[in-house]
Amino acid sequence: MSVTAPERKRVRHPVPPAKWPTREEAARSRWFSPITLGTRLVAAERTWVPAMVPWRATDDGFVTQDVLDWYARFAEGQPGVLVVEATGIRDIPSGPLLRIGDDRFVPGLSRLVETVREASRGRTRLFIQIIDFLTVRRRPEPEKYFMRYLEVTDPLRVQLALWLDDKRWREAPEDEVRRFLGEADRVTLETVLTDRELEALDYGYRERVWDLHLPWIRELPRVLPGLFAEAARRAQAAGFDGVELHYAHAYTMASFLSRLNTRADGYGGTLSHRARLPLDVLATVRARVGPDYPVGIRYLGDEVVEGGSRVDDAVWFGIKFAEGGVDYLSVSKGGRFEDAKQPKIGEAVYPYTGESGYECMPTVLSDARGPFGRNVPLAAAIRRALRGAGHATPVVTSGGITTFEQAEGILERGEADCVAAARQSLADPDWFRKVRLGLGHLVRRCEFTNYCEGLDQRHKQVTCKLWDRKLDPTEPTVRLASDGKRRLLPPSWTAPSAD
Numbered sequence: 001m002s003v004t005a006p007e008r009k010r011v012r013h014p015v016p017p018a019k020w021p022t023r024e025e026a027a028r029s030r031w032f033s034p035i036t037l038g039t040r041l042v043a044a045e046r047t048w049v050p051a052m053v054p055w056r057a058t059d060d061g062f063v064t065q066d067v068l069d070w071y072a073r074f075a076e077g078q079p080g081v082l083v084v085e086a087t088g089i090r091d092i093p094s095g096p097l098l099r100i101g102d103d104r105f106v107p108g109l110s111r112l113v114e115t116v117r118e119a120s121r122g123r124t125r126l127f128i129q130i131i132d133f134l135t136v137r138r139r140p141e142p143e144k145y146f147m148r149y150l151e152v153t154d155p156l157r158v159q160l161a162l163w164l165d166d167k168r169w170r171e172a173p174e175d176e177v178r179r180f181l182g183e184a185d186r187v188t189l190e191t192v193l194t195d196r197e198l199e200a201l202d203y204g205y206r207e208r209v210w211d212l213h214l215p216w217i218r219e220l221p222r223v224l225p226g227l228f229a230e231a232a233r234r235a236q237a238a239g240f241d242g243v244e245l246h247y248a249h250a251y252t253m254a255s256f257l258s259r260l261n262t263r264a265d266g267y268g269g270t271l272s273h274r275a276r277l278p279l280d281v282l283a284t285v286r287a288r289v290g291p292d293y294p295v296g297i298r299y300l301g302d303e304v305v306e307g308g309s310r311v312d313d314a315v316w317f318g319i320k321f322a323e324g325g326v327d328y329l330s331v332s333k334g335g336r337f338e339d340a341k342q343p344k345i346g347e348a349v350y351p352y353t354g355e356s357g358y359e360c361m362p363t364v365l366s367d368a369r370g371p372f373g374r375n376v377p378l379a380a381a382i383r384r385a386l387r388g389a390g391h392a393t394p395v396v397t398s399g400g401i402t403t404f405e406q407a408e409g410i411l412e413r414g415e416a417d418c419v420a421a422a423r424q425s426l427a428d429p430d431w432f433r434k435v436r437l438g439l440g441h442l443v444r445r446c447e448f449t450n451y452c453e454g455l456d457q458r459h460k461q462v463t464c465k466l467w468d469r470k471l472d473p474t475e476p477t478v479r480l481a482s483d484g485k486r487r488l489l490p491p492s493w494t495a496p497s498a499d
């Protein structure tokens with residue numbers, strides 16, 4: 001359910017006009033000035049490409065030539081920092097998502113590091129985002145759900161007997177219960193099924209970190225620190241400049257931090273209990289990679305779901321992470337399952353379809369505030385609190401950033417230390433370099449209408465609609481996506497002068 005839904009998405013906002021700097025102005029700017037991340041890693045500039053999943057890995061999680069080409073293309077734009085997509089820390093099948101849950105993934109990831117180093121001519125610092133996620137099943141055919149997936153429990157039988165005023169249902173054969181429910185009307189289902197059973201029927205089964213009745217969920221606090229630490233060790237072995245712990249959006253670690261986390265085993269409920277596992281993971285990772293290897297955290301400044309964590313929680317967590325020795329905090333917003341739209345039968349729920357999803361990747365159809373720089377106040381509040389507590393931890397902001405002036409203003413006002421752009425960098429991965437060279441007028445501007453996100457939702461190779469404006473599929477150098485209709489990579493660009 002949405003917190004502020006009624007006033008949303010009424011106004012179509014124009015993409016803000018840009019006044020681009022000259023090359024000299026860019027050279028003097030804050031955005032193009034260096035920053036140290038951790039004890040000694042220097043990024044040449046404060047421009048940043050946050051993690052974006054492009055759906056280009058093999059089905060068993062290995063780096064492909066398409067993955068290499070994708071990151072090489074971003075690296076050609078020479079951002080200060082480029083973060084590789086959410087990469088799974090477990091050694092389990094997870095579709096074409098990159099994985100880092102075993103040493104066999106390291107050689108491919110090393111090639112990725114070399115590719116980015118070469119394509120950016122050593123200018124871009126490369127991080128990898130590491131993630132854990134719980135089981136989310138597709139929305140089932142109702143018949144299959146009742147015949148196969150639903151567990152016929154004693155409480156369900158009791159509900160049925162009460163609702164139908166017939167004790168016989170307490171003892172009825174399981175098959176009969178299943179058949180009855182398969183044909184029952186909605187009122188009956190809503191009366192006799194639990195909220196979770198109804199959710200599994202309507203949205204697909206989804207685990208929660210507070211499902212303590214499931215042994216593997218109970219064990220998460222014992223298992224995850226080691227899994228994250230091993231993944232971080234592999235990232236280090238592969239040559240990444242640092243690792244980013246994914247504590248944001250709809251995934252396991254964000255859910256531990258959530259106010260919705262009611263675990264009663266010391267890992268849920270109060271702020272300090274919710275932060276306990278995330279801090280344990282940070283400490284175990286740190287111990288594994290040593291004091292000088294950069295370790296960042298991406299987390300939510302606001303979950304934007306009813307009953308979820310808000311900026312006050314995020315401020316508190318930020319200070320704890322800084323005390324725990326994190327090297328940067330990248331602040332995102334929303335992107336939760338709780339308010340996601342109902343998927344079609346056969347599809348899985350996608351955490352960017354509700355109000356919280358809107359806040360994560362805001363589009364031009366917005367409320368009066370508009371989508372541009374919308375999440376900056378969260379980063380600013382966290383940074384203010386960090387500085388107040390004596391921590392110099394760099395803070396990264398993202399969300400609707402598309403001009404030099406926006407980024408420079410954010411840095412000038414002390415709202416963040418690095419300014420990230422995901423979709424603008426997707427629209428034109430050369431944009432940082434163009435701006436730095438005084439060629440901002442050549443930037444292909446993102447339209448913030450989320451064609452790319454629609455592809456991500458369907459797990460299709462992510463591309464930008466603007467790349468296809470001048471598409472001639474017969475051109476031999478153009479590689480197409482697997483549907484044969486879109487460029488797989490942005491059009492190439494060659495800088496007219498040396499830099």
Ligand SMILES: Cc1cc2nc3c(=O)[nH]c(=O)nc-3n(C[C@H](O)[C@H](O)[C@H](O)COP(=O)(O)O)c2cc1C
Pocket residue numbers: 050051052053054085086129246248298332360361362398399400401420421422423424452453456462
């Ligand atoms: C296609 C796509 C994939 C994304 N994948 C990730 C991801 O793997 N990890 C993550 O933390 N954020 C992910 N995001 C969110 C972005 O990093 C970013 O926070 C969001 O798009 C808002 O920034 P923007 O307005 O600059 O696009 C993704 C965004 C897009 C568009």
Ligand code: SF4
Pocket residue numbers: 423424426427445446447448449450451452453463464465466
């Ligand atoms: S597809 Fe649309 S929202 Fe996505 S990067 Fe391209 S212009 Fe921006």
